[in-house]
Amino acid sequence: MREILPALSRWYAQGSPFGLATVVAVSRSAPRDPGAAMAVGPGDEVVGSVSGGCVEGAVFELAREVLESGEARLETFGFSDEDAFAVGLTCGGEITVLVRRVSPGDDPAFGLLARSVAAGRPVTLATVTDGPARRGASLAVWPAGEPAPDDGVHGTLGTSGLDVAVSADAQGELAQGASELRHYGPHGERREDTVAVFLHSFAPPPRMLVFGAIDYAAAVARIGDFLGYRVTVCDARPVFATPQRFPAAVEVVAEWPHVYLAGTTTDERTVICVLTHDPKFDVPLLEEALRRPAAYIGAMGSRRTHEDRTARLREAGLSAGELARLRSPLGLDLGARTPDEVAVSVAAEIVALRWGGSGAPLTATAGAIHPPGTASR
Known part of the structure; x- marks a missing residue:
């Protein structure tokens, strides 16, 4: 629901009731996780999605009925794979949607x-x-x-x-x-x-910390912002760490990377991308990163750079278990060349690691495409 809140807040402030549909339960290969939302507001304006387009028409009509009656409704959409096209939920999964009227009075x-x-x-x-x-x-x-x-x-x-x-x-x-x-x-x-x-x-929002204010960092920062991360770019060189080189929503810090990381907070959702590929920055930074909570720690560099960096980290006292957390070279093998293409490969690896994806083409896999999720940001 987070992505449609600006519209919902505007309607709410105007005192205009809207029908809010929220996915509250899923099973099998459901297209959206619990918390996905769609709303129908004044003039039948629609924002959001509960199924990626499969049953939005039915939910739209349901929301209009709820707006008229004021009575919340709970509906389940989806049948077996064989019957899914007939009911509109083409993935063959099942979603349960709560639709209620929202206004200052309700x-x-x-x-x-x-x-x-x-x-x-x-x-x-x-x-x-x-x-x-x-x-x-x-x-x-x-x-x-x-x-x-x-x-x-x-x-x-x-x-x-x-x-x-x-x-x-x-x-x-x-x-x-x-x-x-x-x-x-x-x-x-x-x-x-x-x-x-x-x-x-x-x-x-989870944090994405990007170290090294190079062209690749700008591309990674853009895609991190697109994915909903709160992005910070840090570089020890003030000439490169300038806000003008990055999207407006990105925080830019001029500080030695390991010093900044030691003074900031990370958790199990934090993503750390080390793009400096310079030992004087990389080694103390990764020594700090690999000893603190994070969902993903990736470092850019060639195979030779990775081997040299790993040896230096071992000399610094990092254990095999700590080193095993490092994704280096970072990203999936997409054949990427440009900074934007590399950013896509990095984002793909982050998403795959987060949800347990294989990174293989879907044509080469079997089973559910959209496994039921357990959370929605």
């Missing part, structure tokens, strides 16, 4: 949630999808220490016990950056499953 918490997401602050939206609680009722939950109303919780799912149980679980989901369907009793009982609640976590 959902007083939505404006606060949208502002938090736009500012990059973590928040979870909990919404009742099924059961005796009111379908479409929502609760926004912020982690401790974040600026938020009502001690970090705004809205209600219907009962105080359910609010307390869901709020506690929402904190855990947010820490993991996960979105999923949970089940409770009407008053938050954890051993019952009469009330279904979708926890949609909006963690801050």
